[in-house]
Amino acid sequence: MRASEVFTPNKLPEVTFIDDHLKEATKTLRQALETGAAVVSLSGPSKSGKTVFIEKTLGKENLIQVTGAGADSPAKLWDRVFGIIGTPTRGSTTGGSGFTGTIGAKGATGVPLVVSGEASASGAWTKTEGTSTDYAPDYLQLLIKELGGTDFVVFIDDFHYIPAAVQQQVANEIKEAIRGGVRFICAAVPYHSDDVLRANSDLRGRIFKLDFDYWAVPNLKKIATLGFEALNATASDALSEAFAREAAGSPQLMQSLCLSACFELGLEERTTEPVTIQADLDLISRSCRRTMMTTDYSSTVEKLKEGPKTRGTIRNSYRMLDGTVKDVYPIILGAVAADPPELTIRYQNLQGRIASLCEGDPPSGSSVTGACVHISDIANDAENRQVIEWDAANDVLDIRDPYLLFFLRWADWK
The missing domain is CATH 3.40.50.300 (P-loop containing nucleotide triphosphate hydrolases)
Known part of the structure; x- marks a missing residue:
C-alpha cells in the first residue's frame, strides 16, 4: 500500500x-x-x-x-446534470419529420433516458438528410x-x-x-x-x-493515527497534534500534511519493519513547507501587503522586533500568521499579537480596524469569493479559508 x-x-x-x-x-x-x-x-x-x-x-x-x-x-x-447521466439536451428537427436524434438507451448511471427518437446500435446520434433546426429542451420537464x-x-x-x-x-x-x-x-x-x-x-x-463545521483537533488527529498505522508506522501524539493544529479544522489539509510528512521521511509505501515517527520540529517545518507548495495565494497576499491606494497620504510606519519597518497592513498579516494558528481572531487577541511584533508603540485601534475592513475587501476581490471577513459588529477578523491561513504562516512573503 x-x-x-x-x-x-x-x-x-x-x-x-x-x-x-x-x-x-x-x-x-x-x-x-x-x-x-x-x-x-x-x-x-x-x-x-x-x-x-x-x-x-x-x-x-x-x-x-x-x-x-x-x-x-x-x-x-x-x-451539467444531464451530461452526467447521459441525457442529450440538444436536438434538431428535420423537414418537419419530428426526428430528434436522441439515444434510446440508458446513461452511465443507469437512469433511463426519456427523450424519444431513433438511435443507432452504438447509441450515437442518427441524422437524416434535409434542413435541420436546433432546439433547446424543457429542462424542468426533463428533470x-x-x-x-x-x-x-x-x-x-x-x-x-x-x-x-x-x-x-x-x-x-x-x-x-x-x-x-x-x-x-x-x-x-x-x-x-x-x-x-x-x-x-x-x-x-x-x-x-x-x-457543518470545521473539524476539532482530536478528530483530525485520527486521520494521522489511522493513516500511519496502515503504513506500519506510529506517529507520536505531539506530531499528530502539531499537524492537526496547522490544518485549522480542514481534513483535506490534514491529509496533505500527513502525505507530505511521508514524502519527507521516504515512507512512500508500507514498510516491512515498524517505524516510529517523532515530533521533530525540522520534520514539521519541512512537511508544512512542502504542503504550502500545493496552494498559492502569493498575488493576493502581495495586494494585502500593499493595502489600498493612499492617494498621496503616507501611512505611519512602525519598527518591528526584527529590525524591519512596516505599515499597518503587513503588520496585521504577520499577526494573523503568528502562533497559534487561528481562523477566528477577536480584536483584543489581534491587538495583542500586533503588540508582540512591534518594538515600540503598535498601530492604534482605529488604524487596525480600518485596515481590517480594507484587508477583507482586497482579499475577497482578489479571490472573487469571501476568504476574509471583518465583523465590525463583533470586532472579529474571520479567515474563511484554512489554506489562506496556512499560506500566510508558511510562505516566504514577510
Whole structure:
C-alpha cells in the first residue's frame, strides 16, 4: 500500500475516512431525505469535508454532483446534470419529420433516458438528410421525467457561486421539480447558507437545513493515527497534534500534511519493519513547507501587503522586533500568521499579537480596524469569493479559508 493511497487530499479517502463525529449528521441527513425533505441545504466552511460527507453518506453512485461555479444560467447548470447521466439536451428537427436524434438507451448511471427518437446500435446520434433546426429542451420537464421518484439526488455544490439573479431562476425550477419527486442537496458556505431559500421564499417548509463545521483537533488527529498505522508506522501524539493544529479544522489539509510528512521521511509505501515517527520540529517545518507548495495565494497576499491606494497620504510606519519597518497592513498579516494558528481572531487577541511584533508603540485601534475592513475587501476581490471577513459588529477578523491561513504562516512573503 502506498502513502498516496492512504492519505488522499484530492479524492475520497478510504483508509483514513473518519466519521465518528459525523454519525448524528449522517442519521439526520438520511432521515431528512427518507421523510420527504426534497431540498437539503448543507452549510459548512470551505475545505471542511462537506462533499466527502455527502459522498460517503449517500454513495457516489446515487449522486448527480454538479458545481454552481460558472453556472451563469439555469440551462448551464442543468446541462451539467444531464451530461452526467447521459441525457442529450440538444436536438434538431428535420423537414418537419419530428426526428430528434436522441439515444434510446440508458446513461452511465443507469437512469433511463426519456427523450424519444431513433438511435443507432452504438447509441450515437442518427441524422437524416434535409434542413435541420436546433432546439433547446424543457429542462424542468426533463428533470422530472428523468429523476422524479428515483433514488438519485442532485447535489449542487457551491450553490453560492451561482449569480444571485440566476439563483432565483434555479430556485424556481427546483421548487417545481421537487413537486415531481426530484430531490436536491444544495451546499454552500455558512454566510450563504440560506441563498436557496432567499432565492425563492416558497421553498420555506420544503428545505431541511444541516449545518457543518470545521473539524476539532482530536478528530483530525485520527486521520494521522489511522493513516500511519496502515503504513506500519506510529506517529507520536505531539506530531499528530502539531499537524492537526496547522490544518485549522480542514481534513483535506490534514491529509496533505500527513502525505507530505511521508514524502519527507521516504515512507512512500508500507514498510516491512515498524517505524516510529517523532515530533521533530525540522520534520514539521519541512512537511508544512512542502504542503504550502500545493496552494498559492502569493498575488493576493502581495495586494494585502500593499493595502489600498493612499492617494498621496503616507501611512505611519512602525519598527518591528526584527529590525524591519512596516505599515499597518503587513503588520496585521504577520499577526494573523503568528502562533497559534487561528481562523477566528477577536480584536483584543489581534491587538495583542500586533503588540508582540512591534518594538515600540503598535498601530492604534482605529488604524487596525480600518485596515481590517480594507484587508477583507482586497482579499475577497482578489479571490472573487469571501476568504476574509471583518465583523465590525463583533470586532472579529474571520479567515474563511484554512489554506489562506496556512499560506500566510508558511510562505516566504514577510
